[in-house]
Amino acid sequence: MFRFFENLVNPYADYAHEDTPPRRVVPFILQYTQGFRTVFVLATVFSIVSAAIEIGLIWAMGWVVDILTGDPGQVWQDHGTALIALAVFILLLRPVLQALDVALMNQTMMPNIGTLIRFRAHAHVLRQSVGWFENDFAGRIANRIMQTPPAVGEVTFQVFDAITFSLAYVLGALIMLGDADPQLIIPLGIWIVLYGLLIRWTVRRVSPASKASSDARSQITGRVVDAYTNIHAIKMFAHHDQEMSHAREAIEHARKTFQREMRLYTIMDVSLVTLNGLLIVGVVGWAIALWAQGSASAGVVAAAAALVLRLNGMTGWIMWATTSLFRELGIVQEGMETIAQPIALVDAPGAAPLALKAGKIEIQSLSHHYGRDSGGLDGITLNIAAGEKVGLVGRSGAGKSTLVKLLLRFYDAEQGRILIDGQDIAKVTQDSLRHQIGMVQQDSALLHRSVRDNLLLGRPGASDDALMQAAMQAQAHEFIMELEDPEGRRGYDAHVGERGVKLSGGQRQRITLARAMLKNAPILLLDEATSALDSEVEAAIQDTLYGMMQGKTVIAIAHRLSTIAQMDRILVMDQGRIVEDGSHDALLARGGLYAQFWARQSGGFLDPDTDTDRETEAGQ
Numbered sequence: 357m358f359r360f361f362e363n364l365v366n367p368y369a370d371y372a373h374e375d376t377p378p379r380r381v382v383p384f385i386l387q388y389t390q391g392f393r394t395v396f397v398l399a400t401v402f403s404i405v406s407a408a409i410e411i412g413l414i415w416a417m418g419w420v421v422d423i424l425t426g427d428p429g430q431v432w433q434d435h436g437t438a439l440i441a442l443a444v445f446i447l448l449l450r451p452v453l454q455a456l457d458v459a460l461m462n463q464t465m466m467p468n469i470g471t472l473i474r475f476r477a478h479a480h481v482l483r484q485s486v487g488w489f490e491n492d493f494a495g496r497i498a499n500r501i502m503q504t505p506p507a508v509g510e511v512t513f514q515v516f517d518a519i520t521f522s523l524a525y526v527l528g529a530l531i532m533l534g535d536a537d538p539q540l541i542i543p544l545g546i547w548i549v550l551y552g553l554l555i556r557w558t559v560r561r562v563s564p565a566s567k568a569s570s571d572a573r574s575q576i577t578g579r580v581v582d583a584y585t586n587i588h589a590i591k592m593f594a595h596h597d598q599e600m601s602h603a604r605e606a607i608e609h610a611r612k613t614f615q616r617e618m619r620l621y622t623i624m625d626v627s628l629v630t631l632n633g634l635l636i637v638g639v640v641g642w643a644i645a646l647w648a649q650g651s652a653s654a655g656v657v658a659a660a661a662a663l664v665l666r667l668n669g670m671t672g673w674i675m676w677a678t679t680s681l682f683r684e685l686g687i688v689q690e691g692m693e694t695i696a697q698p699i700a701l702v703d704a705p706g707a708a709p710l711a712l713k714a715g716k717i718e719i720q721s722l723s724h725h726y727g728r729d730s731g732g733l734d735g736i737t738l739n740i741a742a743g744e745k746v747g748l749v750g751r752s753g754a755g756k757s758t759l760v761k762l763l764l765r766f767y768d769a770e771q772g773r774i775l776i777d778g779q780d781i782a783k784v785t786q787d788s789l790r791h792q793i794g795m796v797q798q799d800s801a802l803l804h805r806s807v808r809d810n811l812l813l814g815r816p817g818a819s820d821d822a823l824m825q826a827a828m829q830a831q832a833h834e835f836i837m838e839l840e841d842p843e844g845r846r847g848y849d850a851h852v853g854e855r856g857v858k859l860s861g862g863q864r865q866r867i868t869l870a871r872a873m874l875k876n877a878p879i880l881l882l883d884e885a886t887s888a889l890d891s892e893v894e895a896a897i898q899d900t901l902y903g904m905m906q907g908k909t910v911i912a913i914a915h916r917l918s919t920i921a922q923m924d925r926i927l928v929m930d931q932g933r934i935v936e937d938g939s940h941d942a943l944l945a946r947g948g949l950y951a952q953f954w955a956r957q958s959g960g961f962l963d964p965d966t967d968t969d970r971e972t973e974a975g976q
């Protein structure tokens with residue numbers, strides 16, 4: 357029975373990926389919850405039926421009071437069957453209807469709506485470009501992925517559980533009282549208007565107040581997480597006291613905003629009790645007056661009293677449900693700022709996969725300033741022949757990594773284009789482009805998974821033999837075999853810690869090298885691929901690396917010039933431009949920037965501080 361309701365909607369069902377999700381909250385929720393339409397209709401019907409049953413029961417109690425005022429000997433004879441039918445209904449039918457309502461709510465809607473939204477929101481966010489992630493905080497994105505789904509669940513729950521039910525209930529109460537005596541509608545009608553006004557007053561103030569509280573809480577989270585993630589810096593600078601006062605400021609701000617929010621609830625509660633007093637005295641008093649005039653029975657007074665007492669009990673709950681509905685809508689709206697953003701970097705319509713023949717790269721008038729006036733790349737034109745091995749050097753901030761990232765289409769270039777084997781990379785599918793390019797980065801962060809999983813990113817489904825061979829070539833097999841994580845997993849099964857923090861920089865880099873070797877893609881981009889290795893390991897890897905480059909088009913960025921001196925051609929970048937282009941010997945003979953770098957290298961490194969003035973110009 358549980359399983360039936362739990363499986364009514366499949367939260368992982370296929371759906372059309374949307375590049376531009378709705379910008380407004382209700383269409384957004386409706387689009388995500390399309391699969392729940394039938395369930396929503398059923399839930400509405402059940403809510404209305406439940407409210408009708410509640411009202412009917414109160415009406416029936418009035419009827420019971422009325423028949424009890426007659427001759428006791430006759431009651432059973434005249435109304436026995438009706439009383440038994442009423443008892444059977446209360447004992448059997450009502451629980452069954454209630455069970456269906458609750459099961460739809462608790463088993464079908466609540467767990468599945470949250471799951472569906474979390475799954476799809478994550479899928480949507482993962483499709484965003486690298487540039488999009490660079491403009492936000494990973495913590496904030498994750499927070500919104502976590503808090504939006506339960507908020508949407510809560511909104512739908514309140515709509516079907518409280519709002520529909522209470523609207524139907526109030527309507528039923530008006531009908532019942534009007535049926536007993538139309539005059540009784542007057543006090544209830546006045547109360548409904550005043551109650552509506554109170555709800556409006558509360559909602560208008562609670563939404564911004566709770567948003568302020570939620571922002572204040574996010575601020576605490578931000579400061580606390582910032583402190584924990586930078587714990588090295590805090591300890592190193594003995595910054596504990598300053599950290600505490602920084603945190604206390606945010607905590608105090610949260611307390612103040614929470615106090616302001618709670619004042620609203622206090623005012624709301626007191627107003628509600630006063631208003632409900634008016635309801636009870638108004639409706640019951642009016643009913644008693646009608647009874648005194650002989651125009652209403654004792655049953656009507658009893659039913660009216662039961663009705664308003666029940667309403668009295670419900671009003672706090674309805675008020676809470678309404679305010680929480682609006683509060684949760686606010687959370688959904690905030691979440692939408694992240695999870696409903698259009699995907700800016702998409703495959704061109706009808707994009708074909710990249711058909712790689714030889715691996716020739718043409719870069720035409722390429723400029724990319726990251727939305728600013730300067731910095732990044734400035735009008736690069738460059739041809740790299742198929743199979744050519746190119747070294748890229750230049751000061752820090754010269755634009756080397758930008759060039760490499762544009763080749764992978766992590767961003768769309770602001771001007772110019774890149775062709776691979778004659779195909780514009782903006783017109784082919786992103787996946788096919790990245791499948792053909794192997795990359796080892798300077799900042800080689802790993803996923804918080806096992807070593808094996810990290811290696812398999814290079815070639816999903818690779819055999820263990822292939823995996824180990826790549827690790828051996830990258831001088832990584834030995835240390836991997838010695839790894840053990842706190843859960844006792846060893847070797848290739850050991851987990852590497854968040855961003856790979858449990859490994860040394862050189863170990864991480866060797867795993868990323870092994871991954872690129874496993875991928876064996878025809879174009880290879882090496883961005884400071886061996887920068888974290890000690891010279892001994894680097895020397896051991898260098899041969900493998902040269903071997904790996906055979907038959908591939910390679911662009912290798914390096915500060916340690918000795919690692920690229922053997923390349924077919926060396927490009928020197930400065931302030932976003934290519935200023936020198938030639939072989940190692942030719943560039944040395946030319947006596948330009950490269951020759952200066954080479955001459956100034958101490959211990960094989962290009963010293964970034966050698967020419968401070970030019971470095972500042974380069975936009976450092």
Ligand SMILES: Nc1ncnc2c1ncn2[C@@H]1O[C@H](COP(=O)(O)OP(=O)(O)OP(=O)(O)O)[C@@H](O)[C@H]1O
Pocket residue numbers: 490726731732750751752753754755756757758759974975976
């Ligand atoms: N995501 C980004 N958003 C804005 N500006 C950026 C971004 N990435 C790089 N830049 C800027 O672009 C310029 C070139 O940076 P890039 O990382 O390409 O240099 P680089 O030559 O690779 O430097 P390094 O040798 O230090 O890695 C710099 O001025 C940098 O501040």
